[in-house]
């Protein structure tokens with residue numbers, strides 16, 4: 637549903653996205669991960685044609701909607717008017733669904749959007765996006781600023797989209813939530829993709845090993861008399877222990893910045 641090949645984008649002298657390629661299939665949840673400034677939002681904006689890419693090819697097969705990183709909405713209107721406006725401007729929007737989400741998210745229909753808390757405004761934006769019947773859903777940091785209960789609910793709703801055959805592209809900093817829902821991930825560091833695979837494969841592929849020998853991998857930690865490496869299973873030496881997704885992420889990002 638989404639194909640990105642050799643995408644490049646620079647801001648003046650800063651190469652924000654450097655030859656990024658990946659594919660997302662129908663019904664998949666794909667997570668683009670990386671530390672602050674890695675190039676995730678720029679990649680997403682190039683895909684959505686909100687930014688002009690310098691090089692590369694992008695193919696999008698289907699209708700789509702987008703939850704931006706900055707969740708800004710009209711402040712002076714009420715929540716229920718926001719729903720009515722959404723119905724007017726999008727042919728894919730279901731008012732009935734939106735009202736169901738508004739209730740599920742405990743949002744006050746008669747409150748002005750400008751009076752909602754940061755988390756409530758995010759939930760309103762999510763209610764609108766989730767009420768669009770499209771093929772592909774793009775979410776830039778969908779659970780940013782939400783409490784743990786709402787975070788869980790939103791993750792479940794995103795998971796349900798894929799169970800309905802919808803395709804999901806999300807960016808996130810929260811690895812534990814990505815681990816719960818993503819099928820496939822790409823880890824970005826300094827504009828480049830440093831790892832791209834199905835999440836299950838990724839966790840199978842890497843281990844930590846503690847040894848004094850030289851290892852074909854990434855030095856994760858060093859103490860006085862030991863070195864801990866993250867490496868692919870076939871390169872492991874010494875004492876081998878499983879690597880968590882968080883450790884894999886940290887080691888690959890550190891290496892990517894070198």
Ligand SMILES: Nc1ncnc2c1ncn2[C@@H]1O[C@H](COP(=O)(O)OP(=O)(O)OP(=O)(O)O)[C@@H](O)[C@H]1O
Pocket residue numbers: 647650652670671672673674675676677678679705
């Ligand atoms: N409009 C812009 N002008 C100049 N540089 C920019 C602009 N937008 C982004 N950048 C730079 O491009 C790089 C990638 O930024 P981007 O917002 O894509 O990262 P990100 O991975 O989404 O980060 P975060 O997780 O903090 O949102 C950063 O170095 C950033 O400073």
